[in-house]
Amino acid sequence: MYIYDSVQKTKREFIPQESGKVSLYVCGPTVYDDAHLGHAKSALVFDLLSRVLKANGYEVVYARNITDIDDKIIKKAQESGKEIKEITDFYTNAFHEEMGKLGVIRPTIEPKATESLEAMFALIQKLLDNKHAYKTSQGDIYFDTSSDSQYLKLSHRIQDENEKKQRVESSLEKKNSADFALWKSVKDGSISFESSFGKGRPGWHLECSAMIEKHLAKPNQKFAVDIHGGGADLLFPHHENEAAQTRCATNHALAAYWMHNGFVNIEGEKMSKSIGNSFFLKDALKIYDGEVLRFYLLSTHYRSNFNFNEEDLLSSKKRLDKIYRLKKRLFGLSFENVKTSFQNALLETLSDDLNISASLALIDEMISHANETLDTAGKHKELKHDTLSNLAYIEEILGFGVKNPYKYFQFGVDEETKRKIDMLIKQRDEAKKAKDFASSDALRNDILAYGVNLMDTPQGTFWEKI
């Protein structure tokens, strides 16, 4: 398996620290608002990674955190008069429900910040003890970036001297402009936690380092985790700071491989909370089947920026439709699961830094070949076993084609409309039997008015929502 390491900026062969086992940590959501398409992209990319690692025979421990301590959550609580937990539980549940619709498998562990406070305190104490952190007169604790010779090596940055001065002047208690808070002291009555450093709240960057130490790091290993992932925007400052904390507080580096997924733009514009053009996943799921979104969001290489627009989504949906049509052709047949060269080839392309485009090309070719053979030699038994095994493999490794193929094509059609369509199809069948093609074509047009396509097959007439 090969992975592009965004810190070394090169594709590297993946070799885990412990043979056969992989630890993967991905920065998860801060649960103060609905998930948008960017959260979906990140979750999907690392879901795919975890599946591909498993398909390669690795035992994967995948941790994705839930940030449930954050100033924005507190602000929302104060504005709405709700309890913190009420808000974080609500958005955590919504996140899980929506990701479930995308076919994202739950990670092995989903640690919460509120459950990891002791681990954070321990890290802060270590950093204070070994002089990598300092306390201000206000009771805040900062990481001293000048104490870490490796700082900025991760994100390949150069400290701007002018900027450095300006920032330090504006915040006199910070030793260096880049110093970041490990602990924010809370003086007023707002939400805070008790610690040996007084009342306060932990800094955001600390959370991931602490959770990794608590759940994934093993003694005497060079790296706390094998792979650390997240959105491209997290490389700096978030990951830089995480890495600094971990290497200064412990005897290991944070991650052996770093993976960053590209951004999702909407109609060419950056999706941003400040611009207010976020496309929420819950809204997208009202319009499109979750699996259509999964397929579309995964259809481009994970490192590229992704421009979300309806036209591309629909053309990508047609590709997924082909998987389902083939599935429909072989629906209900039992089969022996066999290993095919297609499956080996698919795993190989996916194992090359998740080369999804090459993988989809293989799938399209497999489908064409299967359809062609079914057209000409419909009772080819071996082909059916192979094809059904291939489809099952695609389901397992990519999560495409997991639904009932008939239900898939009925997305967004209510029960009453379905009954009407079925009734019209019956009438049309009768007209067809009577060779009354004028009536049958008229009925087909009536059905088309529901946005539904008909297809006559030897097994009967089926319909698909367009």
Added chain:
RNA sequence: GGUGCCAUCGCCAAGUGGUAAGGCCGCAGCCUGCAAAGCUGCUAUCCCCAGUUCAAAUCUGGGUGGCACCUCCA
């Protein structure tokens, strides 16, 4: 301003030194009562200029045009 990424057919998009995958759209044909679906066939020399090389979309230099990060953000 600093740092970095990218530029391949109408659209989406692989390929990163050996002579351009795949999908969508379009056209022609097979199949069909007609369709739909499916199948077959057809459609690019890779932003521009210069260089390295037997050989470049792929490497180097310059240019042009996009984009990202540098502030919370997946």
